[in-house]
Amino acid sequence: MNEIRNFCIIAHIDHGKSTIADRLLEYTKTIQITEGQMLDDMDLERERGITIKSHAIQMEYELNGEKYILNLIDTPGHVDFSYEVSRSIAACEGALLVVDATQGVQAQTISNLYMALEHDLEIIPVINKIDMPSAMPDEVEDEIVDLLGCDRTEIIRASGKTGEGIPEILNAVVERIPHPSGNPDAPLQALIFDSVFNSFRGIIAYFKIENGSIAKGDKVKFYNTGMEYTADEVGVLKMDMIPRQRLSTGDVGYIISGIKDSKEVKVGDTITHVARPCEKAISGFQEVKPMVFAGVYPIDPSDYENLRASLEKLQLNDASLTFSPESSVALGFGFRCGFLGLLHMEIVQERLDREFDMDVITTVPNVSYMVYDKHGNVKEVHNPSGLPDSTLIDHIEEPYIRASIITSSNFIGPIMKLCLDKRGELINQEYVSGNRVELHFMIPLGEIVIDFYDKLKSVSKGYASFDYHVDCFRPSKLAKLDILLNGEPVDALSTLTHQDNAATFGRRMCEKLKELIPRQQFDIAIQAAIGAKIIARETIKCVRKDVTAKCYGGDVSRKRKLLEKQKKGKKRMKQIGNVEVPQKAFLAVLKLD
Structure with a gap:
């Protein structure tokens, strides 16, 4: 155990943690870097430059003639994936806190740092990107000293691009981070911090052993689900999986036991032996609760079963996605999906499109409400x-979040206005x-949920970073706003909104739909209603043929007769005609401004 070091890399999104991870792997000769971002292997991760899944990899490093095994866990930086980050942190004894020299400390840096301090991790501060012309290492160093109260000498200056500072980071990992502490003879207790799906071998769980040891062929039990399995294969993670006969306390590895259903492997669960179970599970396990819900419908109704299969496969890879079947009058059959946040929702949509070739319509995202009735x-x-x-x-309660926004003092005014317009309350501000x-x-x-993040970025010219966690439920005056087309409600467009905003929101929605719905042979009335009360209306005029063009002169009754005939036809058409709502209309509601 004295030669093992387990550490993770935490940072705000886009501060260069995956690049630093690549350099560490290259320096320890674990892999040859052939193309950028070896750990971010999903196309989507490379395109957007963000980490979506946690990755674990083992390196070997020699210092002063002694060999050490370093287990590195690279974590996502986005606020949507904070539970995954917390489980990765729980599996480590130390963390590299990476801060961008051009950006300074941002919201997610602070939030992940507090998470690491709660788990008593040894923090090694690293300033990345110091080779950039716009880097301000001295100012960023001041910020880190204020934040951590550490010595200036403890901060390592590095560059993931040029490889500067990488040996110092590795030495600091060995010298400063404590080795895992645990009892190899105690009953097995291992924390699952991630799982991946392999189409040949089922679900592979990644774990870190806190106490005890596990060998190939052992009968194991997952604590929170109560399911029992045989360990068909255990091993360590390099760039590929390398089987071992036995893993002991402090090791990070994987277990394959032929699990088919993703619901059986929960991130944060504890693995123990069936014959000699541990007394209690490792604390901190939570069921991942989705916060944002949206309906996902196939554009072609015959793709419903394919969509179900695609979502199931996606769920194997992404345990935080939940879905249940639902149907809508306007869109047919589909699924109500729960996501961790808006980025997560966007990524699921992209992956459905890329990996499974599914064209889907997504309805307006909303959150979960607690509805209390009169009984x-x-x-x-x-x-x-x-x-x-x-x-x-009787009343409805909605979830409130505690948001922390870090920005330059020039933008306090516009950001406060934005938050107060969104019914926010200022708790405090500190420099x-x-x-x-x-x-x-x-x-x-x-x-x-809809457009806050985009607006925040634009009012602060991109200089605000945002982080949040759900705090509590509070009662509020909410109204259900329905959109009617020719008197028929379109359930996919209905939203829950605050009563004070309902009228303006309804009016803007009607105006937007008027632009987007194509003209028909009959008038279309677009109305916004709360209950039976209509609060806004727009009319799309019908396309008309000039039926009087062939009348030259003569009595006016000839023209009147033709127009009356046309009017009757239009009326009959209105009864049987139906209005197609284009896909753009559903998306436009998300971007009303």
Whole structure:
């Protein structure tokens, strides 16, 4: 155990952790870097330059004639994946805190740092990208000293691009991070921090052993699900999986036991032996709760079964995605999917399109509400169409988040206005260093779900970083806004919104739909309604043929007769005609501004 070091890399999104990870692997001669970002192997990760899945890899390093085994876990940097980051942190004894020399400390840096400190990790601060012309290493060093209270000498300056500072990082990992502590003779206790799906071998769980040891062929049990398996193969993770006969305390490795169903492997669960189980599970396990819900429907209704199969396969790879079947009058059969956040939703849509070639329509995302009826019963509602009748509702509670925004003091005004417009409350503001401010707000999650992040980036010229966690549920005055086309409600466009915003939101929605729905042979009335009360209306005029063109002169009754005949035809057509809502209309509601 004295030769093992387990560490992870934490940083804000796009501060260069995967590049540093690549350099560490290259320097320890674990792999030959053939193309950028060896750990981010998904096309989507490379294109967007973000890490979506945690990755683990083992390196061997020699210092002062002694050989060490270093287990590196690279984590996602985006706020949507914070539970995954917390499990990766729980599997380590130390962390590299990477800060971009051109950007300084940002929201996710602080939030991940606090998570690491809660688990008593040894923090090694690293300033990355110091080769950039716009780098400000001294100012960023001040920020890190303020944040961590560490010595300036402890901060390592590095560059993932040129490879500067990489040997110092490796030496610091060996010298500063403690070796794993645990009892090799105690009952087996191993933490699952990630799982991947392999189409030939089933689900492969990645774990770190806290106590005890595991050997090939052992009978094991997963603590929280209670399922029992045989360990067909255990081993360590290099660029490929390398089988071993036995793994002991402090090792990071994988287990293959022919699991087919992704629901049986939960990130954060504990593995123990069937014959000699541990007394309690490793603390910190949570069921991952989706926060944002949206309907996903196939564009071609005959693709429904293919969509189900695609979502199931995707779920094997991404345990935080949840889905259940639902149907809509406007869109037919589809699924109600739960996502961790908006980025997660976007990524699932992209992956459905790329990996499974599925064309889907996604409805307006919304959050889950707690609906209390007059008898005191409570029901969780993810979909506006699932709301009970308004006469039965006593009150509705919606989730609030605690948001932390770090920005330069020049942008405090516009950001405060944005948050207050979204019904936010300012809790406090504090200066991080120089002219950088951290603002804390309580904001309803429903308000930030649609376009908050884009607006925040534009009012702050890209200089604000944003991080949040769900705090509590609070009662609020919500109304269900329906959109009617020729008197027929389109359930895919209905939303839950605050009563004060309902009228303006309804009016903007009608105007937008008027631009997007093509003209028909009959008038189309677009109305926004709360219950039976119509609050906004727009009319799309019909396309008309000039039926009087062939009348030259003569009595006016000849023209009147032709127009009346046309009018009757239009009326008959309106009864049987139906309005096609184009895909653009569903997306436009997300970007009303």
